[in-house]
Amino acid sequence: MPDPEACWDAFARRDRAMDGRFVGAVLTTGIYCKPSCPARRPRRENMLFLPDPAAARAAGFRACLRCRPDEAGRDRLAVEAARALIAGAETPPTLDEVATHAGYAPHHFHRLFKRETGMTPAAYARALRAERLKAALGEEGSSVTQAIYEAGYNAPSRAYADAERHLGMTPSAWKDGGRDVEIRYALVPTSLGTALVAATEKGLCRISFDEDEADLRRRFPHAQIWPADARLAAMAKQVAALVDDPAAGADLPVDVNGTAFQQAIWAALRAIPPGETRSYAEIAAAIGKPGAVRAAGTACGDNGLAVLVPCHRVLRSDGGMGGYAYGLERKRALLAREKKG
Template sequence: MNHMTRLPVSLPARSPAMPDADACWAAFLARDRAMDGVFVGCVASTGIYCKPSCAARHPRRENMSFLPDPAAARAAGFRACLRCRPDEIGRDRLAVEKAVALIESAEEALRLEAIADHVGYAPHHFHRLFKRETGLTPAAFARGMRAERLKRALAQPGSVTAAIYEAGYNAPSRAYADAEQHLGMTPSAWKDGGRGVTIRWRVIDSSLGSMLVAATGKGLCRISFGEGEGALRARFPHADIRPADPALDVMAQRVVALVDDPAAGADLPVDVRGTSFQQAVWAALRAIPPGETRSYGAIAAAIGRPGAVRAAGTACGDNALAVLIPCHRVVRGDGSMGGYAWGLERKQALLAREADK
């Protein structure tokens, strides 16, 4: 039910900047799969280059150097590792890029076989590859893109039916099913500012200030610091906004506990919707263990989009569930705090508390 940004339309094959040498070495020691495709490691003693997640025994640090991609490694006289096959990362990403372009341009839903044939892979293999790179299956990715087109069409003048067909749906039933998943409400309710949707809310004190906690009948739709009923009504001016009931009171207490104990609300129900890209970023955020941080670049790489660092930052900013989806655990590549919608002092306090656990 959160505000959504436009889904990026391509999958850049490489990051605009690679990490420094110390960060690259740390990625190799951790065999960090999220950094595959961001850079390669070159081993002077063997003359080969590897991806960061290579399972081979680690060389000595003094024998390692790092380059941005396989082409640079080959130009420097190194050859590809036969165990981790670093060149296939680029080939796979280009295939996903090509598939995304095809899905975006298609007027109707495409079968997996057609997409795989278009990029030159066997269907079952490409299905696994696409999910590994994007966090979603090709079908789920296509539904997310189509739902985003529906959202944009609903924002324009005209009827709901016209918007449904303009977005590429063959029947309203499929549009309503996708809207339930991606918009959190029916197309007509979304177009009309949340009309017909009941949202309960309350403001509750926490050790880091007051928190707005709001939920639909399905789960939490807004957790924020320093907001109140007015902010909720501005987001959904025609929704049925009501005071908290006992069920929300219980959830609100668990939300407040999250501020001091990140594990307190792991199973809280949620009702937030976003684009396929946003959903992948938020899933990556929830995978960061308490007490640890990731860079925006690492989050982009973790979802198979190493070039989409800025878009990953935007998705973090669009997070509607403070603390529960821990966007405070994302920092800049140089280790500085970066931004935080609810204030850098809160971000620093949350990270300090988690580090002490």
């Protein structure tokens, strides 16, 4: 359960993603509601936050007839049951099979599952298989073909299509340290120090500080790594300008590998308006996983596109700076520049 102030903030925003995670009980009316309840909000001092409807009932409160908070808990359990079914299946189950297992009509459960997880049941199954493929490709002695079938794919063609989407490379390239992938790089002077900017033919794959060609080669030991061409030089110039004015944003192509969870976190980071910040808890809640605060912090740390994917906009819940891969002084500087803008 989030801390009371995070709960109050979720109620104030009527955050549907927090439904089923806790309830708010109103001391003056004796009613408990889910966070997204459309009713008028009571004063903060009249709110008590409890972990679930059972705790609210035990404390003498009754369920709101408008938002029906007890159903949110049932919805959450149904989605968890569906996720377990998908994770345990050798081949992805159909929507009808998932919905029947959860006890809902297919069309209704499709919307419910997407609301809770941020993706449809079919997309969730594909993401799970892609993550299994990534893990299998990393096993010592495992061939690409063996990894594909161990991950639950019936045919290599589907595996390659998913891998292009989720890993940023084909399975063979990922397995072999980027073999046959061409990466161009530039070391660019910026007002916050020298930045490494690197890209494949698809888009930027690395923006970092305090790294050089040797670091890039360690990340992709079998890739073909070359100095910048005109295309990358133009992108590197935009990255340098972004360091000076991070609020300006930049429409640059990217090619990064990451799990479905990481990609969701990075998308949530890019959705933070310039000049604003979010807590790690808010980022986790934004992708429908409010209990994954620590994992959200790890995904922020795994961000390979500094400044472009603005992980510097994430703070601790108490307002503290938290961490930053390239030093807190750079993080403070980027935040200060955005506020001035």
